[in-house]
Amino acid sequence: MQTPNGTQRLNHHAATILPWYEDRFLLERKGPDPAFYFENALNIFGGSATNEQHRAELQTSPRVTAIREVGEETYLQIATEEGGYTREFGYEVMEDSRAAWTAPPEVSAQMQHDAEKLGRILIGDPEKITYAGSFVARIDPPAMKRRPIQVGFSIYTRPLDTREFEHIQDILTRRNGKVTTDNVKYDGRTEFVARTDMQHERFAWGYDHMLSMLHEDGHPKGVRIRNLETAVAALRMETAGEPTYNDIRALGFTYKGD
Secondary structure, eight states, X not given: OBOXXXXXEESOEEEEEEEEETTEEEEEEOOOOTTSTTTTOEEOEEEEEOTTTOTTGGGSOHHHHHHHHHHHHTTOOOSOTTOEEETTTTEEEOGGGOOOOOOOTTSOHHHHHHHHHHHHHHHSOGGGOEEEEEXXXXXXXXXXXXXXXXXXXXXXXXXXXXXXXXXXXXXXXXHTTOOXXXXXXXXXXXXXXXXXXXXXXXXXXXXXXXHHHHHHTTOTTOOOOOOOOTTEEEEEOOOSSSOOXXXXXXXXXXXXXX
16 A cells, blocks of 8 residues: 555554553453454554544654553543643643543443543553554455555553552452443453463454564564454564654655645
8 A cells, every 4th residue: 555655654553552460461352243343352452543633643652642542441531621741641642632531421430430540550650661563554354344454553561560460350350341431332341361362362453463473573472373363464663662653654654644
């Protein structure tokens, strides 16, 4: 999918955070929607930046996107009213990237409190969030309903200590896995998945390919997974350390709307 000037066009960029404790990984399981190609598949916490909604953010870095998205998924209002710097989370929140989630009526105050607690564990200390790798994936039909797209991906990891793991496990048990905004909206679940069990799971958006490549590169939290998802093909981006979005553009990529 080349542009006229020979660069590779990315539809958007997805940035995610993979929390782990010993041999267990905290993941989101998609809901049982047969209309969605990735029904019941595992997904990593995070989301996307697009030029349509996050033009200013696409001048920063995938780390900003990952932290914003996890903040939104856990009901944290991570931007000040006037935008700008939020000291609690240690990064600049761009004006067009504010968390604007309002909990629906079916979400109780206690449920929202539990989700916020999870969010503060995962992103409350940005220094514990470690860059793992970036990828470009081609997502073909039937995963995409009409035509294939290319997407940029960046994965970060977040080690959990025993106290944090036990806090999260308690939240998941009390909420039966329904913790994040996506869990509520799409009838999904948040759960710890053992490394050995991940070999037999289905992953959304090609994350099985990406985690296997991290494993091959010797990353401590890469996991070799049987690549069950034939509708997605992923390649590693060769970046010198943790990239900004402009570093990714310098590799020969552009984002839709640039």
